[in-house]
Amino acid sequence: MSLACKTRFSRGLTLGSYAGLLILFSLWYLLLAPAQSSHPWVIWLVHLLPLLAFLPVIAKGNPRGHAWLCFVLLLYFMEAVLAALVPTTRWLGLIESLLLVTLFTGAMLYARWRSKLTRAERDARQA
Numbered sequence: 001m002s003l004a005c006k007t008r009f010s011r012g013l014t015l016g017s018y019a020g021l022l023i024l025f026s027l028w029y030l031l032l033a034p035a036q037s038s039h040p041w042v043i044w045l046v047h048l049l050p051l052l053a054f055l056p057v058i059a060k061g062n063p064r065g066h067a068w069l070c071f072v073l074l075l076y077f078m079e080a081v082l083a084a085l086v087p088t089t090r091w092l093g094l095i096e097s098l099l100l101v102t103l104f105t106g107a108m109l110y111a112r113w114r115s116k117l118t119r120a121e122r123d124a125r126q127a
Contacts, residue, residue, distance in 0.1 A: 003120065007113045011061065013106030018058060021076075021099045022051060028092050047076075063118070066111040073104045 029044035050072055057065025077100045084093025 003113055003117045007110065007117050010106050010110035010113055014058065014066065014103060014110050017099050017103035017106055018051070021096070021103060022048065024092075024096060024099060025051075051076075061110075061114065063111040063114040066107040066114075069107050070104050070111070073100055073107070076100055077104070 025044060025047045029040050029047065033040055033043075054065060054069045054072070057069065077097065080093050080096035080100055082093070083089040084097060086093070
């Protein structure tokens, strides 16, 4: 498998799991969540805004931004594991963990392979 093909695959994986995570948060905190507060949209915004801050980075395909996204995802992963341990939020935690692991892996591989591809293209132009 070529480096360009690997890069396209990891980008697709990143985009799909990123969208899935945004949809999961929107569905859970606005529609499906047990009534834990009188303002569920505040909790939804707290979960969504840090991820939405990376939307321009993901849209442009910046490898360094994808690497930084991986660091932020670790905080979400801790919350997802805790949610999986509570019986009332077990399914949210499990689905969120799966999406986070997929997003983390896709973003990490994209950052690595895109950097290598950019370096290889630059070397090929200089030669």
